[in-house]
Amino acid sequence: DILMTQSPLSLPVTPGEPASISCRSSQRLLDGNGNIYLNWYFQKPGKSPQALIYLGSNRASGVPDRFSGSGSGTDFTLKISRVEVEDVGIYYCMQAQQVPITFGQGTRLEIK
Amino acid sequence: EVQLVESGGGLVKPGGSLRVSCEVSGLNFNDAWVTWVRQAPGKGLEWVGLIRSNTDGGTTDYAAPVEGRFTISKDDSENTVYLQMNSLEAEDTAIYYCRPVVVISLTHYDYWGPGTLVTVSS
Numbered sequence: 574d575i576l577m578t579q580s581p582l583s584l585p586v587t588p589g590e591p592a593s594i595s596c597r598s599s600q601r602l603l604d605g606n607g608n609i610y611l612n613w614y615f616q617k618p619g620k621s622p623q624a625l626i627y628l629g630s631n632r633a634s635g636v637p638d639r640f641s642g643s644g645s646g647t648d649f650t651l652k653i654s655r656v657e658v659e660d661v662g663i664y665y666c667m668q669a670q671q672v673p674i675t676f677g678q679g680t681r682l683e684i685k
Numbered sequence: 686e687v688q689l690v691e692s693g694g695g696l697v698k699p700g701g702s703l704r705v706s707c708e709v710s711g712l713n714f715n716d717a718w719v720t721w722v723r724q725a726p727g728k729g730l731e732w733v734g735l736i737r738s739n740t741d742g743g744t745t746d747y748a749a750p751v752e753g754r755f756t757i758s759k760d761d762s763e764n765t766v767y768l769q770m771n772s773l774e775a776e777d778t779a780i781y782y783c784r785p786v787v788v789i790s791l792t793h794y795d796y797w798g799p800g801t802l803v804t805v806s807s
Contacts, residue, residue: 612795616730621797621799621800622722622782622797624793624795624796624797628793631793633793633795634792634794663729665729665730667730672735672746673732673746673748673749674732674735675732676729676731676732679730
């Protein structure tokens with residue numbers, strides 16, 4: 574199984590400041606077509622998760638452009654250029670390179 | 686507009702069975718891969734299993750903890766995916782989310798249902 578490790582697990586951020594979450598996979602995430610099957614999700618308290626980023630760096634429909642995904646191989650990053658209060662919640666990375674699909678432990682973003 | 690309606694959750698005794706459903710509207714069901722993901726109280730997300738689109742064979746895969754106990758199926762005429770859960774254990778207590786994904790012109794559309802709570806307790 575591919576192990577996904579996120580850091581930090583808790584991230585206090587001042588509104589307007591940037592934030593960055595790291596996700597490391599235990600195996601390279603890259604298929605023969607050059608696709609990186611790494612997604613990011615956001616879950617507000619008490620709500621269903623929602624898609625943020627797919628294939629490593631593509632924003633899902635409706636996601637603000639302050640969110641960006643990058644990375645390759647085994648190291649990936651989700652960046653928020655300017656955190657807003659509505660960004661409070663838990664962020665998960667997920668690999669869909671192979672089954673079983675696996676998630677990171679989640680990073681809790683909170684406002685300072 | 687895509688709508689997902691999940692139903693069938695509830696309280697069941699250990700060893701019992703339950704079937705949860707996910708009715709999908711507003712997208713091409715034939716092209717959707719549907720994944721079930723669960724979240725135990727206060728915990729993170731855990732993949733349960735998936736059913737591939739008809740185009741990709743309609744086959745299924747399961748996570749090790751549920752393999753042999755859970756079965757995913759679908760009714761194309763009803764645009765509904767089912768998760769049949771047998772031999773339930775306390776550790777299966779969680780909110781169960783269905784997650785259909787379709788790819789249109791290389792863009793991924795990844796939807797999550799509202800979730801349905803399954804509680805396994807005597």
